[in-house]
Amino acid sequence: MELLTLLQILDSTVRLATPLLLACLAGLYSERAGIFDIGLEGKMLAAAFLSGAVAYTSGSAWIGLFAGLGASLVLSTVHGVASITYRGNQLISGVAINFLAAGLTVVVAQSWFGQGGRTPQLVGDARFEPITLPFAEALREVPVIGPIYYELVSGHTSLVYIALLLVPLTWMLLYRTRFGLRLRAVGENPASVDTAGISVIGLRYISVIICGLLCGLAGVYLATALQAGFVKDMSAGRGFIALAALIFAKWRPWHALYACLLFGFLQAMALRPDVLESSLGFKVNGQLLDALPYILTVVILAGFVGKAIPPRAGGEPYVKER
Template identity: 65%
Template sequence: MEFSTIIQILDSAVRLSTPLLLACLAGLYSERSGIFDIGLEGKMLAGAFAAGAMSAYAGMPVTEGGLGMTWGMAWMGVLAAVAVSIVLAMIHGFASITLRGNQLISGVAINFFAAGSTVLIGQHWFRSGGQTPPLSGAQRFGPINLPFADAVKDVPFLGPIYEGLISGHNILVYIAIATVPLTSWLLFRTRFGLRLRAVGENPGAVDTAGISVVRQRYAAVLIAGILCGLAGAYLSLGTSAAGFVKDMSAGKGFIALAALIFAKWRPRAALGACLLFGLLEAIGNRYQSIDLGAFVVPVQFMQALPYILTVVILAGFIGKAIPPAAGGEPYVKER
């Protein structure tokens, strides 16, 4: 295999793992605080729609009823995505924290709501089968060329790695990667993080210490909402889709959950897990069918590979993953 091919596959792995990583970290905050979040998928999808719709609207000329902006439309999209995702996160919080309802059912409902309402509203607004209008220019996030990328391109080995792999992604990719050390620091080096982890392990103890379990959990769910919004915005503004397409999250929220378990709820390991899933998808995309001589691996198998791998990883061939002790359990204060 050519070295440039490897770089291309790795580059595509980074792009494909970005939404997984953002969603995975979202799940990490939520689950570390004791709230299961099956609804990552739906929040991501709703975010993707909001981002696509808002960015299109912002860039539409005033004469056609838009805002007529010429720059910053993509950021408007991000704001909309985060806002919508936060609303869904708060519904999940209300159901699972305040009303002490079933967290799995709440997440499933949010996924269906997002799947249905995005098409419904998209059709109402744009009348093209639930898609948002194609985005171009500043309505999307373009690649950022890091300094000296062109200059060092011809340096053997390191040059292509810097130019082809590290440089040339859009801003959301770098934000996603920067979120990893930020999350590590927040969770393991701050008082907020200590409390967040504590409500996921032993909410009673946190309550006894005079700290509000409810507030702490809402904060975690809120952060999860923000990150899912970013993941969604990446799908519609940062990929070649260039706009929202019906059901574009395609199970990424669930794969992110599997990555979270694989990573045993740790931020740095989450980065590794998501990169692994991204890499598999990249390989699947590049090699549509593999000829093994005796028989040909069919394209459908390659497409199902990330899902198959998710099952394999969940089967725990990677050692035991122990979830936060109070995960999924509503906290009932003693009376």
């Protein structure tokens, strides 16, 4: 394979991995605090729609970003109220949020823009434009390093760099701060956190809200950076792939990055069957590539390749006393 083709594929790997990574980190905060979240998909979708719609109306991607975050936050608050305050079933709440987003986005998009459940094409400032990093143009002619820097490292939107920065940040927050310790403890043994005089409910709400913000970023990225506008069901199962990546990574930030890059790579390869065929020497079935993240997750979950043990208090509402 030529270097340039490889770089193109790696470049689209990064693009496609970004929403997965953001959603995966979102899930990480929530699940580490003991709140299962299968509503990542719905929150992404809602954020994608509202950011696309507001960015189109206002002409500014940044205003769109805040609208998208808002949409996702509303849904994560619903999830928080249902699963923390009213101690409801977190899985059922997640399912409800997914459908709520799937339905509402189309209903509202149709009445807002009348284009069959999509927003008009975003142009100019309504989209996040790729950033050319310093010296990218100058270094372009340097062999090997030049093209790598120009094609792969430079030329992404700001959201991609933010997502990548969030990985070390999340690691720092979780493993090197008091807040992180508490957050992890509340997902393993909430009673001990409560005994120490720290509010379980407060911590869990904070984690659900962080989850909402990050999911929102993932959705905003879909509609205003990866593509130019919202289309019906545009999250296309990414929330679930992110969930798969989270399990694959065993709820750890750095591993989440690797898992998302792997799944992003699979998606990028699925887009380039020609390259795959020429480099492997045989034709790989497209459906197999589509299903591979899910199959891998099942294999991991089954414990055939290491065991994935979720946070112990995950999914259980905390009852202070009986």
